[in-house]
Amino acid sequence: MPKLPALSFLWRWAVMLVCTATVMACAVPEWQKPGTPAAQLLEDMGQPHVRVPLAGGGERWVYSRQPAGQQVYHMQLDAQQRLVHVEQVLQEAHFQKLQPGQDNRQSVFNYFGKPALVEGVGNFKGDIWTYRIRENSIDRMAHVFIDPQGVVQRVMFTDELRSDDDSRP
Structure with missing residues (x-):
C-alpha cells in the first residue's frame, strides 16, 4: 500500500503539537x-507580561492567566537575576492593599x-x-475603579455568576 504524504505530514504535525503541549x-x-x-x-515560561524593577537591583516578573484564568504570578528575581520566590497574587487580600487616592493605573x-x-x-x-x-x-471578581486622571478610587468584589452553574434552580 503506498504511503500518503499528507497523512505522514499530519502525523508529524500532531506529534509535534502533543510534545509542545507537554513541555508547556x-x-x-x-x-x-x-x-x-x-x-x-x-526558556521555560517565555517572556513575562510585565517586568517591574525592584529596589536593590531585582525584578518582579508578572505572568498572567487573565482573561480566562484566575491567577497572576509574581516571580521575584534578585540582583543576580535568580528566582527568589513565586507568589499567586489574584487574591482579595492583595486587592485590599490598594490605596484609593494613591495607587494609579500604572x-x-x-x-x-x-x-x-x-x-x-x-x-x-x-x-x-x-x-x-x-x-x-x-x-x-475584583473591580478596580480608576478615575479619568488614572487614580484608583475604590475596589469592590462580586461573585462571578456563570451560566454553566448547575447549582442554581
Missing part, C-alpha cells in the same frame, strides 16, 4: 525553584497585569478594571 504544561510558575537563573525561566498594571475586562458604568466617570479571582473555591 511543565512550565508552571509555582513549580519553578528558587535559585533558577532568569535565562532558564525565560501601579495596578505593574502589580496585577492586564485585567480580564475594562468597562464603564453610568454612575462612575472612569474605567473599571475587572480581574477574575478564586477565593475559597468561589469564583469572584
Whole structure:
C-alpha cells in the first residue's frame, strides 16, 4: 500500500503539537525553584507580561492567566537575576492593599497585569478594571475603579455568576 504524504505530514504535525503541549504544561510558575537563573525561566515560561524593577537591583516578573484564568504570578528575581520566590497574587487580600487616592493605573498594571475586562458604568466617570479571582473555591471578581486622571478610587468584589452553574434552580 503506498504511503500518503499528507497523512505522514499530519502525523508529524500532531506529534509535534502533543510534545509542545507537554513541555508547556511543565512550565508552571509555582513549580519553578528558587535559585533558577532568569535565562532558564525565560526558556521555560517565555517572556513575562510585565517586568517591574525592584529596589536593590531585582525584578518582579508578572505572568498572567487573565482573561480566562484566575491567577497572576509574581516571580521575584534578585540582583543576580535568580528566582527568589513565586507568589499567586489574584487574591482579595492583595486587592485590599490598594490605596484609593494613591495607587494609579500604572501601579495596578505593574502589580496585577492586564485585567480580564475594562468597562464603564453610568454612575462612575472612569474605567473599571475587572480581574477574575478564586477565593475559597468561589469564583469572584475584583473591580478596580480608576478615575479619568488614572487614580484608583475604590475596589469592590462580586461573585462571578456563570451560566454553566448547575447549582442554581
